[in-house]
Amino acid sequence: MNNKMDPLMSIGAVARRVGCAVSAVRFYADQGFVPSVRASSGHRMFRRSVIRRISFILISQKLGYSLADIRSAIDTLPSSRTPTKGDWELLSQQFVKDIDRRVDELEQLKAKLTGCIGCGCLSLSNCHLYNPEDGVSKKRKGADLFFKGINQD
DSSP states (O other), rough: OOOOTTEEEEHHHHHHHHHHHHHHHHHHTTTTSSEEEEETOOOEETTTTHHHHHHHHHHHHHHHHHHHHHHHTTTTTTTSOOOHHHHHHHHHHHHHHHHHHHHHHHHHHHHHHHHTTTOOOTTTTOTTTTSSSGHHHHSSSSHHHHHTTTOOO
């Protein structure tokens, strides 16, 4: 993109525009999420186009994505030019698939929770919420787990 159409901004201006701390913008730059350049004064300057990248990072974090997940997504965007609307749409399609999967998992959890509340079983082997597929027994015996720390022979 022509640099005249994508002017440089100070770190403070970027932070104000996206609504985060200057330290967060600095962190994202240090971690390679967004590019920066140094002015002759030594201060970091950012192209206006990083506003979308940082906004994407902040939204992704609010959606519960880890920085590793966000990095993987950002790495699919072109670094040599400002991402286009089409670039962002392709990326959003991947997030929509993941969010749909997460919604399905939450719906399954909700259905199990409805059947579980009030049953009072307290069963390590039967509880589908606390111990799905009896995973605890694969680690150690139930009594060993329950009494660990009580019997200090």
